[in-house]
Amino acid sequence: MPVSLLIALFLAFGTDAILPPSPVPRGSVVPRLIEAMAEVGLVGLTALAFATLVRARVRRRGRATSGARRLFAAGSRTVGALTLGGYAWIIHGLGWPEVVRSGLGLRDAILLDEVLILLPFVLAQVAGWWGLYPGERALLARPPAGVARYLALRARQTLGMVLPAALIFSLAQDLARRWFPSTSEDPGFQMGMMAAMGALVMVLAPAFVRLSWPTRRLPDGPLRDRLERLSARFGFRHTDILVWETEGAIVNAGVTGALPWYRYVLLTDALIDGLDPHEIAAVFGHEVGHIRHRHLAFFGFFFVGSMGILTLASDLVYAHVLGGPGGPAGSTGSTVAQGATTLLLGVGYFAAIFGVLSRRFERQADVFGCRAVSCGRVDCPPHPDLYSRPDTPAVDGPLCPVGIRMFVNALENVAALNGMEPTARSWRHGSIARRVEFLEGLEGKPQAERRFQVGVSRLRIGLALGLIAGLFLAFWTGAIEHLGP
Ligand SMILES: [Zn+2]
Ligand SMILES: [Zn+2]
Missing domain, CATH: 1.20.1420 (A middle domain of Talin 1)
Structure with missing residues (x-):
């Protein structure tokens, strides 16, 4: 994103x-x-x-x-x-x-x-x-195509996902102002509309992806069979598996669509060329993990729910730290000061909390990727090839050493093929080196994985309770009034 x-x-x-x-x-x-x-x-x-x-x-x-x-x-x-x-x-x-x-x-x-x-x-x-x-x-080991095509590709990738969503939001705002002039400024109405638009964008996201990226159906064959068997094992439903064409420039994968009946999994051409089928299955498993753990839906809730906390925090900071009046009515100067406070708090809040949440979710998806290619035996090899035959056994058990290794190889190959330093920090994903270190630390220790899963669940529940309490307080104290125009 x-x-x-x-x-x-x-x-x-x-x-x-x-x-x-x-x-x-x-x-x-x-x-x-x-x-x-x-x-x-x-x-x-x-x-x-x-x-x-x-x-x-x-x-x-x-x-x-x-x-x-x-x-x-x-x-x-x-x-x-x-x-x-x-x-x-x-x-x-x-x-x-x-x-x-x-x-x-x-x-x-x-x-x-x-x-x-x-x-x-x-x-x-x-x-x-x-x-x-x-x-x-x-x-790059394999230089990208000519500059014009490269620019077009980058532009489509960057703008294609967000711009249609932004247009939907702005159109909805225009129409709301026209149709409900009296209630459209009401903060409750604004929040409700943002939630509805957010849900609409999440449902339509797969369409934006297909509009903005050149994609084609992953052809029938051993790879598709393998990924379909993996999907079936976890009851993962999708509309299609797509090859995302980047002219070999990007090694990446993604999943789009929070709803089971309209959802794509995308694998770039360079990912399919550069990784072996086991590693591709591991990466595919990572994307399945995002859906199985409902990460997309939680992010949507997180963005809308954060408005309460942010308006409350900005009121508090403005009233007590900056010594301002904090009331809804104020001069232009105080409006600007409060606006700037909200802005700074917002940037800090998302940099910190969203970063932590996103990195936890990536880890959880990594663990799922390992599970997807694990045979369920802590002491393998021998490690059976799970998805080579139609009758995939339903193995449920701890992560296995070979499964973890396959996922780690996939991560390291993705980094190397993208020309990324393993230690390069990433706000949303964490560095490759840290992700690998964490996964290798789970080998032979099912209880460590359980502890991790419990930790993520606690983070989610704590955050959800905090966001709901924040929203409630923001409405109750009237702080939410400072959100809208
Ligand atoms: Zn991910
Ligand atoms: Zn195994």
Whole structure:
């Protein structure tokens, strides 16, 4: 999931209510346009500078060294930060939304205004990818296709999932304002609508995936039979298994769709080429694990439920730490201060709590991946090939050493083929090295796995109770009033 696009959407549209707009005269449209394009150019040039350094280093050493990879990772992060930071400045420093709405006179346009408001971010992202491309090419064992196709691929991947969802949300907001003008500002109504839209997006997500990524049905054959047998063993229902075509550039897999009757599992072409059938089954098992443990649904609940905690926390911090009045009515200055407080708390909250939750869930899916290829004997080998014949035995038992090894091999191969450092940190997944270390620590210790599962269940229950209590309190104290416009 492209997190930076989510942040950009929040910057562009989530702060509308908090920061009062000041109209932009037509005459200052062109200078501001030039400034916005200068920021886009800066992103592209920074990316190109990093890519040039990376390429020079690879040439000097004759191979992709870990130093070069680290430099590239640092460059990607810098470009990402510059893209988002620059976009924040374009939105709030240049007043970009008002440039579009009052400067270009598009306030009442349907969706066109939203698209133009988001455009600088999209352009900055493309400029960043374009600049980094030579560096990425130098690092990869199998360089990606030509730059234009590469950019199109990246753009489809990044925008395709989130943009249709954002359009549904913004259309729903427009229609709600038109049809229920009196109740559409009510926080309860807003929350209910967000929950309904969130559910709709989750149900439609598989359609967005097919729209935005080139995919084809995994052809009939031994691999498909193997994965279908695995699915049958766990009662995992899906609409289809798809090959996600990346021209060999990305080694990845995913599952989309919270509902059993509309759900795809996706495996990239490079994953199918680069991993052996046992490892592919292990990765497939990881995706089944996300569904079996209902991770998608819990994330949806988490996002909507967090609104209560956030509004409460922002009221408390604003009233007690910053010494502000904390009441619903306030001057423009206090509205801005409270808005900024909410924003900072929101970023900190998601960075911390969502990060922890996501890494726990990834681990839980990893464990499920191991289970999917485990034979149930703590002392294997010999380890039977579970899915080679139609009559897959129903083995339920502890993780087995060979099963864990197959999953770990799959993880390490995915990292190596993607040119990722095993120790590279990942906010959402955790580093490959830590994931491997954890799984290897479970070998021969069924009680350690049980403890882990109990820990995740406790985290979920605790979080759910906290979120529900937060929502209840936020409505009860009226803090939720500060959520809507
Ligand atoms: Zn996962
Ligand atoms: Zn085994």
